[in-house]
Amino acid sequence: MSNKIPKKKRRIDDQVILDRHNIDLDEVREFFRIGGPDEWRESASCRTMETNIFFPGMGEPTGPAQSVCRKCPVSKICLLEALRTKESFGVWGGASERERRRLRQALGRHDIHPTAPAAQSLELVVQRLREVAEEARNNGEIDPPIFREPRSSGKSQIAHRIG
16 A cells, blocks of 8 residues: 555645645746845844744744744745745744745645755856956956966866865
């Protein structure tokens, strides 16, 4: 006998967990694509509270934190940000660690995957460095070593300096 959950049952469970947190798939796709405003933290109900309520120990109840989140004006953005950044500890946007794991699994089955913020940030930094280098070249300036093309070994100037 298999312990595997039938696909039809799993989809119902996915919808239940998505509905419980008022998750709209298109909204999540867009949020994961462009991110959200950073200012949401300023309006969070938990901002002035003790953090230990939102990071209960193993076996401790998450109810007190979730009740704060239910009244919070930015709990949905908080939850989406926690999903996007793959936050693995504490209560975020009213969802416990287990609930967020189930939400990520449900979103994955809908082919919705968060983009790692660090990778996005790195891409933006590299893009900006290239723009600065291009501006310097256009102005007739000599390229600083960091902007030079990689050597034949395939390592960049920075990689050669680091080792």
